[in-house]
Amino acid sequence: MTTLSTSGTLPDIHTLRMCFYGAGSMAEAIVRGILDRGLTEPERIGMMNRQNAERMNELSSRYGINGAITAEDKDAMLRESDIVFLAMKPKDAAEAIKRVRDLLHPGQLIVSLIAGMTISTLETLLGKPMPIARTMPNTSSTIGLGATGISFSTSVSDSQRLLADALFQAVGLTAIVEEPMLEVVTGLSGSGPAYIYYMMEAMIAAGSKLGLTEEAARELTIQTVLGAAHMVKATGEDPAELRRKVTSPNGSTQAAIEKFDEYRFTEAVLAAVTRSAERAMEMGADIERNAKS
Structure with missing residues (x-):
């Protein structure tokens, strides 16, 4: 595992290990974009989901990535990765994060793809301060023409900001915004x-x-x-x-x-657009209530 730099320079992405917790279409789009751009090698990327071994085998065969199936492999992948993408469905997110949070540590960059989940809620679920990039990509990312809004927690370094931006530029355009504006991004480009x-x-x-x-x-x-x-x-x-x-x-x-x-x-x-943004906030409030229950 590599220690991510705190300077304002982009780390050598080839040296980093990535883990995608969740293996849906958006996670696959990002993996494909990263590999198509030559940002890293397939063996540096791991993917996992709750229990769909067939999906893991499909992705491993298609891209050459490491698909974790056993509980031991999943735990090791989460512990040893430099970047952890949280790409599970919003309804499953709180329970899933609570289940694995002891495997994660502040040396990792957490990249959230979970619609509606605020940085504050994620920090509560993780139970410790960690660098977090909250993102709102859209479905056009699957063909490399996405539009992704990104916000950062206060503990994210300049180097990690550059890293997150580079990863999502692999699937389209990025816009760095203050977190409250991510709901507007949802209403405009997400939906x-x-x-x-x-x-x-x-x-x-x-x-x-x-x-x-x-x-x-x-x-x-x-x-x-x-x-x-x-x-x-x-x-x-x-x-x-x-x-x-x-x-x-x-x-x-x-x-x-x-x-x-x-x-x-x-x-x-x-x-x-306004109603979409409002609905995103409502969904976030529901997630926050579930996270605290």
Whole structure:
């Protein structure tokens, strides 16, 4: 096991051992991103879950990582890792962390992927001060185009900040924010892919209803959304300015935008992002109550 530096330099990730407690799609996405970027070797990565040996064998075969199945192997992996990713489901998190907290120690960096669990709640569950990076990735991380918000506990060093940032840049863009803003990140980018999918559903349905084949409506919608995102990224222009450029006075696009305004599209988006952030806070409060019970 390597002692993580407290300086402001990025540690040599190749020398570090990582353990993923939880082996769902998000954990797999991060592992794939780390390996695809060449940040470390498969043998430096361990994964474990509660009891799904078939899933462990699948991941070991696919990526060459170490999948722990026995209780002894799981305990050793948790003790010996430099970075421990907590990637279990929120409903299982409190019990799971309490069960293994004596295996963890302050020399490790704890990276939480648990939606809604605050740093304070995690510190309570761990029962000791530890460096914690709380993260909110989104599902686009599975294709390397994720957006991840990251917040840190006060005991995280500059070196550990750089390390956490580098690991999540392997699956997309990162934004370092103060912890209260992570709920806004949840509302905006954490839940955000679903908003775009919902819009795409509606566009496909509209195209089909107006006479296109469903296949044509689907392909046109996908390419339109993809092209629009690339235009914003490639030009660096504000989306509002790009919208104005394609909205001719009294034209078809203006007529459509006026319909969106009639149905208060902007207000609906604001309400949706706000409600998502509120719900994330409510879920966090539930987790905190369970952690203290």
